[in-house]
Amino acid sequence: MFQTVLLSLTEGFGKTLEIFVLTLVGGIPLGLLISLGSMSRCKLLSWPIKLVIWVVRGTPLMLQLLIIYYGPGLILGNNWWGSGASGRFTAAIIAFIFNYACYFSEIFRGGIEGVPRGQREAGQVLGMTGTQIFFRVTLLQVIKRIIPPMGNEVITLVKDTSLARVISVYEIIWNGQAFIKSQGLIWPLFFTGVFYLAFSGLLTLLLSWTEKKLDYFKV
Amino acid sequence: MALLEVKDLRKNFDSLQVLRGVSFEMEKGETLSIIGPSGGGKTTLLRCLNFLEIPSAGSIAVGGKTIFDAASSRGLSEREIRQNRLHFGLVFQNFNLFPQYTALGNVSLAPKLQAKERPDYKQRRKELFEEIEEKSRELLFRVGLGDKLNYYPHQLSGGQQQRVAIARALALTPDVLFFDEPTSALDPELTGEVLNVIRQLAAEKMTMVVVTHEMAFAAAVSDKVLFIDGGVIAEQGPPEQVLKNPAEERTRQFLRGYEK
Numbered sequence: 109m110f111q112t113v114l115l116s117l118t119e120g121f122g123k124t125l126e127i128f129v130l131t132l133v134g135g136i137p138l139g140l141l142i143s144l145g146s147m148s149r150c151k152l153l154s155w156p157i158k159l160v161i162w163v164v165r166g167t168p169l170m171l172q173l174l175i176i177y178y179g180p181g182l183i184l185g186n187n188w189w190g191s192g193a194s195g196r197f198t199a200a201i202i203a204f205i206f207n208y209a210c211y212f213s214e215i216f217r218g219g220i221e222g223v224p225r226g227q228r229e230a231g232q233v234l235g236m237t238g239t240q241i242f243f244r245v246t247l248l249q250v251i252k253r254i255i256p257p258m259g260n261e262v263i264t265l266v267k268d269t270s271l272a273r274v275i276s277v278y279e280i281i282w283n284g285q286a287f288i289k290s291q292g293l294i295w296p297l298f299f300t301g302v303f304y305l306a307f308s309g310l311l312t313l314l315l316s317w318t319e320k321k322l323d324y325f326k327v
Numbered sequence: 328m329a330l331l332e333v334k335d336l337r338k339n340f341d342s343l344q345v346l347r348g349v350s351f352e353m354e355k356g357e358t359l360s361i362i363g364p365s366g367g368g369k370t371t372l373l374r375c376l377n378f379l380e381i382p383s384a385g386s387i388a389v390g391g392k393t394i395f396d397a398a399s400s401r402g403l404s405e406r407e408i409r410q411n412r413l414h415f416g417l418v419f420q421n422f423n424l425f426p427q428y429t430a431l432g433n434v435s436l437a438p439k440l441q442a443k444e445r446p447d448y449k450q451r452r453k454e455l456f457e458e459i460e461e462k463s464r465e466l467l468f469r470v471g472l473g474d475k476l477n478y479y480p481h482q483l484s485g486g487q488q489q490r491v492a493i494a495r496a497l498a499l500t501p502d503v504l505f506f507d508e509p510t511s512a513l514d515p516e517l518t519g520e521v522l523n524v525i526r527q528l529a530a531e532k533m534t535m536v537v538v539t540h541e542m543a544f545a546a547a548v549s550d551k552v553l554f555i556d557g558g559v560i561a562e563q564g565p566p567e568q569v570l571k572n573p574a575e576e577r578t579r580q581f582l583r584g585y586e587k
């Protein structure tokens with residue numbers, strides 16, 4: 109029995125990991141774009157972006173998942189996502205990426221705006237190009253500033269992946285819960301906690317290691 | 328011929344006229360001090376000369392060659408601005424050292440990036456970098472920080488950071504080095520070490536413009552003093568005149584505030 113449970117949970121955790129990785133891979137670059145847009149001097153660009161950020165951060169991810177998955181079918185009469193599991197998964201990933209990109213964008217914005225203007229100007233009077241200033245001066249300072257808040261978001265994401273079950277993406281909790289109905293077993297559900305703890309523990313270690321690596325300077 | 332010639336420089340921020348026609352000249356090897364009340368436009372003048380702000384009107388010539396003229400029809404390209412900046416160096420009030428680089432790294436960063444533009448960069452990269460590091464070390468020794476080469480800015484005192492900033496500016500061998508109140512952010516006991524470095528540079532005939540509130544220092548090192556008030560040079564001349572025996576009432580009034 110234990111093996112059956114372990115196998116099922118591992119499979120579910122695979123899905124959880126997939127959501128996690130894809131959200132980061134899509135959400136970080138998209139978040140960077142959104143943050144640049146929200147800092148744009150062109151109000152026609154920055155204003156709508158700020159509105160979207162506000163809406164996305166001000167409503168539950170669960171609601172966004174439901175709307176993104178059911179919305180096209182019920183409102184437009186055309187279910188883009190297709191009916192199968194892969195369609196639900198795609199919808200979930202889109203919702204996660206978009207939601208997290210908005211959170212990331214605010215962190216990036218804070219990190220970029222937090223670098224004093226004098227840093228850029230010092231580079232300029234030394235004849236450096238904009239690109240050189242970005243890569244040689246600003247970037248590492250931004251990274252150092254954003255690692256702690258990004259760390260919090262990433263740990264939150266580990267747990268948020270479980271929300272995907274509302275549109276029947278078979279992540280680890282779904283699989284764990286299935287044993288209650290089929291076998292009357294509760295311990296598989298508890299056991300899912302072990303996966304979460306192990307994974308978030310690993311990430312915490314990784315984050316504090318990175319923070320330590322950047323400890324040699326102060327911003 | 329004057330090394331630096333500034334003609335009728337003006338700068339507006341929207342409707343606010345901050346510089347209202349500043350003209351002066353300086354010869355190679357001269358040290359010029361700029362004094363004046365807060366808000367008079369001293370920082371803005373230095374920022375315009377270093378192209379951190381683009382002047383609204385006027386012209387700037389170095390060694391007889393006009394590098395900026397607001398009247399010319401086309402603006403400067405990014406590249407031209409960068410080339411122009413290399414004539415000048417600027418030491419900021421609050422140092423603006425790059426925190427993630429050591430003292431040596433701060434001094435050698437820009438020269439290394441410059442070296443990339445040389446045609447022989449690919450073949451001689453290692454050699455060039457060694458030369459640059461050697462020169463950067465020498466500069467740090469010159470400002471008295473030979474024992475702090477591998478310290479990060481946060482491990483240095485304000486006075487030491489400002490001396491690194493001076494070495495960093497010198498590394499690109501500017502024609503004119505500008506200082507914007509280089510000791511204003513420092514504790515009083517740390518100003519001396521920075522002023523001494525500037526004094527030493529003056530003795531070595533570095534061409535410098537120093538915005539300062541240290542009147543005794545200005546009197547001792549400068550060949551010429553500009554008193555800037557309300558966006559214009561209200562008075563200029565040798566320090567004995569401007570600081571000891573000013574012709575203008577405004578200057579007298581300003582200096583009275585420094586008598587103790």
Ligand SMILES: Nc1ncnc2c1ncn2[C@@H]1O[C@H](COP(=O)(O)OP(=O)(O)OP(=O)(O)O)[C@@H](O)[C@H]1O
Nearest residue numbers: 340343345363364365366367368369370371372508
């Ligand atoms: N970017 C800007 N936008 C609008 N106004 C500005 C800007 N920079 C400077 N000013 C204004 O220009 C005036 C001159 O400022 P500046 O910093 O050049 O004076 P300063 O002589 O250096 O004064 P201080 O001795 O206090 O350093 C001030 O009134 C200031 O508010």
Ligand SMILES: [Mg+2]
Nearest residue numbers: 369370371507
């Ligand atoms: Mg100033």
